Amino acid sequence: MSLLSRLRRVPFWSAVWFILGALYFILPLLATFEFSLSMERDVVGFKAYEVAFADKEFLQTFGYSIFLASMTIIMSIILIVPTAYWIRLRLPEARRLVEFITLLPFVIPAIILVFGLIRVYSAPLNVPFTDLTIIQPLTNYKFGTNILIIGGYMVLGLPYMYRSVDTGMRTVDVRTLTEAAQSLGASWYTIVVRVILPNVRTALLSGALLTFAIVVGEVVLASFLGVKAFGPYLFLLGQHRAYEPAALSFTSFLLTWAAMGIIQLVTGGQGQVAGGH
Numbered sequence: 001m002s003l004l005s006r007l008r009r010v011p012f013w014s015a016v017w018f019i020l021g022a023l024y025f026i027l028p029l030l031a032t033f034e035f036s037l038s039m040e041r042d043v044v045g046f047k048a049y050e051v052a053f054a055d056k057e058f059l060q061t062f063g064y065s066i067f068l069a070s071m072t073i074i075m076s077i078i079l080i081v082p083t084a085y086w087i088r089l090r091l092p093e094a095r096r097l098v099e100f101i102t103l104l105p106f107v108i109p110a111i112i113l114v115f116g117l118i119r120v121y122s123a124p125l126n127v128p129f130t131d132l133t134i135i136q137p138l139t140n141y142k143f144g145t146n147i148l149i150i151g152g153y154m155v156l157g158l159p160y161m162y163r164s165v166d167t168g169m170r171t172v173d174v175r176t177l178t179e180a181a182q183s184l185g186a187s188w189y190t191i192v193v194r195v196i197l198p199n200v201r202t203a204l205l206s207g208a209l210l211t212f213a214i215v216v217g218e219v220v221l222a223s224f225l226g227v228k229a230f231g232p233y234l235f236l237l238g239q240h241r242a243y244e245p246a247a248l249s250f251t252s253f254l255l256t257w258a259a260m261g262i263i264q265l266v267t268g269g270q271g272q273v274a275g276g277h
Contacts, residue, residue: 029253036246048243049251057233058248062216065230068146069215072153073208076161079154081204084165085196088174102162105155110220113155117148118224145227152221157211164210168203172196209259217252 039048052058087095105113121144174196181191197204222229234252238245 029250032246032253033250036243036250039243046247048247052244052247055244057228058230061228061230061233064228065216068150068153068227068229069212071146071150072157072215073161073211075150076154076157076207076211077204080158080162080165080207081197081200082192084162084169085174085192088166088169089178098162099166102158105159110152110156110218111224113152114221114224117152121148145225149221149225149227149229152225153211153215153218156218156221157207157214160210160214161207164203164207165200168200172199205262209262213256213259216255 036048037044037046039045039051083098087098177195177199178191181195186195217231218229219231219235221227223232223235234245234248237248
């Protein structure tokens with residue numbers, strides 16, 4: 001069937017709403033790109049990109065955000081994969097409760113999360129929270145800062161990572177794979193690492209890329225915890241300059257689209273995990 005024949009079979013109003021939706025997302029992106037090329041008067045060029053990428057602080061903050069995103073993804077996988085596996089295998093009645101918990105980051109704002117972290121880890125419990133002058137933040141210590149912000153990012157990415165893994169688990173016969181591995185003498189660690197993980201790798205990739213996009217663009221947690229990450233850097237840059245933030249914003253969009261393209265490439269456009277049957 002030719003492409004023209006396929007287009008003719010698409011309902012008219014479906015095509016209209018698709019075009020309107022595409023324009024809603026693409027036009028602001030094109031406007032941002034066009035604005036980023038206008039740094040020099042009467043000249044269309046990539047001067048804003050050259051200036052932005054040459055900034056040492058950009059390289060430091062972006063590299064640090066990539067480090068935080070990588071650690072967040074690793075820790076999320078360590079926590080969520082065994083949890084989702086055990087719930088599907090032994091505790092199916094707890095599934096609704098866990099799904100409700102994973103949706104809480106959508107309800108509780110990030111500002112509440114970060115002030116909760118500061119309240120718990122930065123001052124004695126008997127100190128009034130309004131007395132900020134006597135608070136000695138744990139974020140004065142680099143290691144403690146990393147632990148706090150990675151934990152916060154794990155919470156923010158929990159809905160995406162858990163649901164991606166849970167969807168991947170649905171396409172795999174977890175019980176049959178577990179029984180087959182146990183019959184061969186495999187331990188629980190071997191089952192999770194060498195049997196379950198390879199069968200949900202596409203779901204893990206989807207959740208990991210979504211988590212990466214969240215961490216790189218996050219502002220609230222990094223700002224209040226005093227972390228020099230890419231999100232606060234881009235926000236502060238936008239307070240003083242115009243063209244460089246537009247260039248970096250457009251670059252962030254391209255990175256996100258590239259991540260989505262990787263998902264489609266790995267999954268073959270099917271959006272599901274190949275089961276290990």
